[in-house]
Amino acid sequence: MSIMLELAVLGFLYDEQLHGYELRKRIAALAGHVRPIADGTLYPLLKRMERAGLLVRELQPGQAAAPRHMLALTADGRAALLDRLRAPDELDITDENRWFALLAFLRHLQDPTAQAAVLRRRLDFLTQPASFFWEGDRPLRAADFDDPFRQGLFRIATATTRTELTWLRETLTSLKG
Structure with a gap:
């Protein structure tokens, strides 16, 4: 913190x-x-x-x-x-709360190339296989659980990640232009 x-x-x-x-x-x-x-x-x-x-x-x-x-x-x-x-640092990219703090002030870094480099690191992180739960080397998904709470966790996380990925891609495109 x-x-x-x-x-x-x-x-x-x-x-x-x-x-x-x-x-x-x-x-x-x-x-x-x-x-x-x-x-x-x-x-x-x-x-x-x-x-x-x-x-x-x-x-x-x-x-x-x-x-x-x-x-x-x-x-x-x-x-x-x-x-x-x-x-x-890596946790600024991977930890959601630290990422939000970084994102809140990224505008102060006025070089679009430098801004894009930070956003690409987050994009790379979000596009790696991930899960809250694993079975050996296999990431588990919402469909792997009968538990509605874990299914909810996955559904919310998936929707949030999709939204962020869309925003990241749009913003990276605009920073190039």
Whole structure:
């Protein structure tokens, strides 16, 4: 989660300076359905990122209250995001939640060739034989189960994958043009 969380921090702060609470709300909207973002997770991460020189904290006057600490990316933070987008690790490609976080900010990588390279990696991953359950070397399919819950799992996953494959192919075509 912390790798995905760091990517989300970099991505949202690439867009604009944010107060910690606003940043937390945006991250929760992106990934909160997976696991809510606790203050005890976010704020220590922000401090580590600040010590690493990826972000700075600036005191700005509040609109109606006390001054607020706004977070902004440094040049190193901006470069770190672009590096992560240009060369995501394998889990950024294969883990659905990390993929969604990467996809949310891929627009910041303004080179269509580099964007396409990332999308092709995901396409390659999705077109490999896969299953939630295996019998030896044979991937099991929905038809292999009498269990309506496992059948549902497969049906939902198959529909989602088909939709993503269509989108990936369409987007790769548009990036070439």
